[in-house]
Amino acid sequence: MWNVIIADDEPLIREGIRESVDWEALGMRVAAEAEDGEEALEKALACRADIALVDLNMPIMDGITLIGELRNQLPSCRIVIVTGHDEFAYAQQAIRHGVDEYLLKPANPKELTSVLTRIGEQLEKAREQEKHLEMASRQIRKNIPLLRERFCNEWIGESLTRQEVLEQLRFLELPDRAPSLFGIVRWPEAEGSAAAVVVRPERERQLMLFAIENIMDELLSPWPHARFRDPHGFLCAIVWDAADADPFGAIERAVSRYLKLFVVTHAEPVIGGVETVPAVYRKARGIIYRETAISPVVRRARMYMRDHHHDPDLSLESTARAVGVSPVYLSRLFRQELGTTFVSLLTQIRISRATRLLLTTNMSIAEIAEAVGYESQHYFSTAFKKAVGVSPIRYRKGDAVDDEGG
Structure with missing residues (x-):
């Protein structure tokens, strides 16, 4: 039933309107009556009125003011003016407020019934449209993961313009700005590559991939993100607002710990x-x-270095001890597989982290130096300039951003 409120300061008029219409036949009921605009507004909001029959000449709050308040606070309410004012100025104001009908007193019962019938049909149609929109919206929400996957593959495939990317981000309920990280998780077994140590049935491979994706979603949940599989079968994630975090290292460790898989x-x-x-x-x-x-030993050692790069006392010895090999053996593996030394790799990790903090935070140079494991700002600035070519201050100002982008 549609809720109707009758607002008129004359009791006989309210009674006449109430008694002259077969409300039940119209699928309506008189939910409230009011003798002034203020009371009408209060009761209309309380009963969530669908239709308001409003007189213009009422005490405390006149009809035009009431209509304006209803438009602001109950915009779906349909409004019919029933008044003795047959003046063009009133009609103009009513039109500006978007009233549905303007009837003069005494209201003809047939005319009023006809108007209410038409409004009831419009309300029913609007409700049906709303139901269809809600169904469509639920269907879209249900398919958001698939829609995001398709969008992300089009994005990385350069099939969309910048404007199309921003529009799709908004539509898919993702931040409409550049992300902070692009991460990839590769499980060699899923591809049957030479790195795979076990050949699994397809069903088991898909279950394992699903489990990896669940771990990704759980560990990426603190940040807005879109996870998808690229055309090569890699598990990818585009992440926003995570410039200060390393969620993918955590994903690798979690997959190894809980699923006993090498990724x-x-x-x-x-x-x-x-x-x-x-x-x-x-x-x-x-x-x-x-x-x-790269061998698992080197990967574990490098991950340990990334996790502990903020420690000024991090050394080849402590890293080798953490992964269960000798310092000499680990040093040789670094040279053979990475073509670098422990010290050079640690410097690279620390400087890489520092560049990100310089560009994405307001931390001071001294704070960044401490955060990446340098005991003094001077030592950090010297190492940074040697690695990047400019001082941290100049880098933050953008002097080396173009070179970095190349």
Whole structure:
């Protein structure tokens, strides 16, 4: 039933309207009556009135003011003016407020019934449309993961303009700005690659991939993100607002701990707008291919270094002890597989972290130096300039951003 309120300061008029219409036949009921505009507004809001029959000449709050308040506070309410004012100025104001009908007293019962019938049909049609929209909205929400997957593959494939990317982000309930990280998780067994140590049935492989995706979703849940599989079968995630975090290292450790699977992960920071994401994806994918050839010992050692790079006392000895090998053996593996030394790799990790903090936070140079494991700002600035070519202050101002982007 549609709720109707009758607002008129004359009791006989209210009674006449109430008695002259077969409300039940129209699927309506008189839910409230009021003798002034203020009372009418209060009762209309209380009963969530669908239709208001309003007189213009009422005490305390006149009809035009009441209509304006209803438009603001109960915009779906349909309004019919029933008044003795046959003046063009009143009709103009009523039109501006979007009233549905303007009837003069005494209201003809047939005319009033006809108006209410038409409004009832409009309300019913609007309700049906709302139901269809809600059903469509539920269906879209249900398919959001699939829609995001398709969108992300089009995004990394450079099939969309910048404006289309921003529109799709808004539609898919993702931040309409550049993300902070692009991460990839590769499970070699899923591809049957040479790195796979076990050949599993397809059903089991898919179950394992699903389990990895669940771990990704759980560990990425603190940040807005879109997870999807790229055309190569890699598990990818585009992450917003996570510039200060390393969720993909945590994903790799969790998969190893809970699923006993060997996966390769890499997170590449996104420096630039949404249009840079395809290039970031290609860079991350290239690194992932190279990473797969690295031995588990070196991967564990490097992950330990990334997790503890903030410790000024981090050393080759402590890292080797953490992964269960000798310092000499670990040093040799670094040279053979990475073509670098422990000290050079640690410096690279610390400087890479520092560049991200310089560009994405307001931390002072001294705070960043401490955060990445340097005991003094001077030592950090010297190491940074040697590695990057400019001082941390100049880098933050953008002097080296273009070179970095190349």
